[in-house]
Structure formats: C-alpha cells, structure tokens
Amino acid sequence: MNTDETADHLGLKPKTLVNMRSLGTGPVYHKIGAKVWYRGKDIIAYTNGRRFMGTGLRDES
Known part of the structure; x- marks a missing residue:
C-alpha cells in the first residue's frame, strides 16, 4: 500500500x-x-505491537 492508503487504513492523516x-x-x-x-x-x-489492555498495560498475547 502507498502512504495515503496506509494512513487511511490506520486512521491517520498521510502527513502524520x-x-x-x-x-x-x-x-x-x-x-x-x-x-x-x-x-x-x-x-x-x-x-x-500497539495493543494495550488498559493504561500502560501492554497485551503480551
């Protein structure tokens, strides 16, 4: 995917x-x-790698 498609998929602006x-x-x-x-x-x-169960608690699964 290009930058625009990836940003859209992640819910980000391309500039971000x-x-x-x-x-x-x-x-x-x-x-x-x-x-x-x-x-x-x-x-x-x-x-x-960005999954969290709560504030500051990473989901290790």
Whole structure:
C-alpha cells in the first residue's frame, strides 16, 4: 500500500504517517526510488505491537 492508503487504513492523516516515518515510530516501510510502500504484514505487525489492555498495560498475547 502507498502512504495515503496506509494512513487511511490506520486512521491517520498521510502527513502524520510521513512524520512517524522520519521519527522511526511508524510501521516498517520500503522505498523504491521516490515511492514509499508498506506491506500488509508489516502494518499488521505494527498494529499488533500497539495493543494495550488498559493504561500502560501492554497485551503480551
């Protein structure tokens, strides 16, 4: 998926995803020439790593 599609999937603005990319806090991405691509499995891994059961409690499952 491209940046716009990935941002939409994650409920973010594309600019937010670009900022996360520059900070190294977003999902893994691949750059081919000037194009940035996200793989579905990398987006799933990113969202799974952000699961919480309550304030400050990570879901380890």
